Amino acid sequence: MEAPTPSNLHLSDWQRSYFAITSDTCTATQKADEYRAKILRIQYAWANSEISQVCAASLFKKYTEKYSAIIDSGNLETGLNNYAENILTLAKCQQNDSDKWQSALTTDNVFELKCVQERMQAGKIFQSSQMAPADACVRADKGVSASAAPALSKFSVFGSARETELSAGSAKCASQGPDLLEHPSSSKSLQSSVPPVTKTSDTLSAASASLSNQVHPDFQATPLFGSKEATSSCSLKMSGNCCDGQNLSLFNQSAAPAWSASSGKRKAFYGLADEGSTVTSSLAPCQAPISTEASSFLGHRNRNGESSTPGFKTAKEQLWMDQQKKSQNLPQRAPVSSYGGVKKSLGAGRSRGPFGKFVPPVPKQDGSENGGAHCKPHAGGTTDPSLPVDERLKTIERKMVELIMHEIMDHGPPVNWDDIAGVEFAKATIKEIVVWPMLRPDIFTGLRGPPKGILLFGPPGTGKTLIGKCIACQSGATFFSISASSLTSKWVGEGEKMVRALFAVARCQQPAVIFIDEIDSLLSQRGEGEHESSRRIKTEFLIQLDGATTSSEDRILVVGATNRPQEIDEAARRRLVKRLYIPLPEASARKQIVTRLMSKEHCSLKEEELELIVKKSDGFSGADMTQLCREASLGPIRSLQSMDIATIMPEQVRPIAFLDFESAFRTVRPSVSSKDLELYETWNQTFGCGR
């Protein structure tokens, strides 16, 4: 029987998934996933010239339409109706997953959506039910500045679910963007208000809780990150004498740049907004209290990071406050749920402390951002859920972002170039193409621009991982270290999302180095029997890699390491432009390793003995040399009588001698065979970038 070729493999995959989607047994989410996978496959096939541009275009059209129909659908049963995600993406003119794909939604046809129509209609009804003069206004540049009393009193006076829902919906509309706001009916609903009414904190708390619960399903269906962000950042700017220092902005601050695309409508919105003025509420001091829940919901904390109101506190709040008290000298941050288990605490020269490990994916809000290239936040910043999150992370699950921050962002112990023995050529090349450009991006521009993908290949135990860590330390970049096998095994079924999240977070933490150990297991050549999920991960990875390696703005370097370079897919190989061979250490390097390790021990090796060891260890890898030294260092202990071990003083243990190395050579053997070495040499001559 004829062996299946990659193309008929594709075909059968395609047919299988097509039947799955059309069989009516899939949920909307599964369908969306499938269509999305199809789109990725088309991109991949096109990128690899497996299909023509015309074919790709027609397939794109077909599948993006189908995908969008599910994503954008207002129908709760058949769609995911998280169109807000696409609106945000569109409004920011930001690439979603690919520069080829765009949502079917446009800023014009969004008004035709049933759910938007309903909201407009609801806005009209609500507005007509409000006879009181408007005393809150919209300020797009600073968020909505509404007096606390009117907004809060909305919940108390018009306490019905419907009206609360409406208020929430309107606020949410506001945070979704000017195109919705700008519409007369929807913006009017925002301007509506009622006279201040005194309410207890309980009522306010309930109102807030109600607000969060009653948000219209259309909006609730936005992705976790986006929706949570949008609701939690929905807050009020309290002015007047009642709330000193309580500046709560109704808009997500990061939403402002998101809407800065210069369409006429948006300009009109900003014009309208700029003319608006803040109306101060007449809320008396005693009327100010907002329960902790409410203020927490509203995303407010005072300067000490505590909720502004004494009284009820959630357990989470209380825990956080306790922690704050314990660590007063440490940078303040809000409570953050931990998804990762045990965290790595690899310092990399960054003193962070127990609270300082987490660097939030939040760009600086000082307006100095230029859209991403320099949005690396301060180390040890906060992860306050009320803080705005980078637009680029809105489509990424929060859980994923935190996982990456906790588990993958690596802050390892500093590694110097001197710690790596030998491999002089690789070190020099890396310094030239990685470290210097990271340090001086102003000089390394144009043709001198650094490569975005590097592959370190060579026999096991030669220091590839060590080099990866050294790059991270020496370049000052944020270092993400992930083992490819963990993508396929640890986060089963989530690997694809993980890859997407990894690159998204890296984009927010530029300059960044993504180090992928054992990259062969992620990018091995496609073949029969390959699992669908690993195929998807691979496709996603290639797309992300393509984005990162082709974007001239992003300062992301992908470093892959493998000891099986021959297994890497050719498409991936092409993207990892600089392929550096990390060979077995030469005699001088082996000597360096032994000298370095023995310098920390009590050792009596003479120079000629050292030379002999170096000679005898020909063919040993760096890891083998380390193992040899470990074994030899046990020699003096083994020579002791078991009785003595209990009583002997450390300084009485005899020094490590040549004879210990001689016996160590009897148990430690080279781990790389000469046959394997030939394979590496051949591959290096064919694809390597060494001399």
Ligand SMILES: Nc1ncnc2c1ncn2[C@@H]1O[C@H](COP(=O)(O)OP(=O)(O)OP(=O)(O)O)[C@@H](O)[C@H]1O
């Ligand atoms: N060139 C070297 N200089 C100093 N130590 C080395 C060197 N190469 C390897 N070692 C030692 O071997 C250990 C393992 O090295 P490392 O994990 O970097 O190898 P690797 O090339 O990534 O191996 P693998 O391909 O199996 O992942 C290091 O922790 C270090 O102690």
Ligand SMILES: [Mg+2]
């Ligand atoms: Mg390694």
